[in-house]
Amino acid sequence: MTLQIAPDRPRATTGMDTPQKVLAAIVDGINTGNLDSLMSLYEPDAAFAKQPGNVAHDSSGVRESLAAFTAMKGTLDLEVTRVLEASDLALVAGVWSFVGTAPNGEPVKLTGHNADVLRRQSDGSWRFVIDNPWGTD
Numbered sequence: 001m002t003l004q005i006a007p008d009r010p011r012a013t014t015g016m017d018t019p020q021k022v023l024a025a026i027v028d029g030i031n032t033g034n035l036d037s038l039m040s041l042y043e044p045d046a047a048f049a050k051q052p053g054n055v056a057h058d059s060s061g062v063r064e065s066l067a068a069f070t071a072m073k074g075t076l077d078l079e080v081t082r083v084l085e086a087s088d089l090a091l092v093a094g095v096w097s098f099v100g101t102a103p104n105g106e107p108v109k110l111t112g113h114n115a116d117v118l119r120r121q122s123d124g125s126w127r128f129v130i131d132n133p134w135g136t137d
Helices: 020-031 035-039 058-071
Strands: 043-049 054-059 075-086 089-101 108-122 126-131
Touching: 020 035, 020 058, 020 075, 020 089, 020 108, 020 126, 043 058, 054 058, 075 108
Parallel strands: 043 126
Antiparallel strands: 043 054, 075 089, 089 108, 108 126
């Protein structure tokens, strides 16, 4: 079987050629604590919902939010349950769980339903515009 790339869709040069691969990279980045790798998955003006109703904006806010997750040195599991694409935008929904350790040594267990918006970049890769781990909560 030969895979054909549609001529009107540029090929991704970063390997993040589907929204699902971006979400898989988020899991890998959180689980390995690789903050720089995580930041490469976001547009510069992206938004990250730190908590329901509390949104961080731009690269510094996203970095701070992601650093809080990686600092807990935990394990993130995520299942993508739906991807809706329209032109160069995608809405990605999923179910996730995270187990780690808070700065005070207490165990942390979080769960949620994510609702994320990604945009196809000029090189064909996808990046987060909005990362909302709390879904509609």
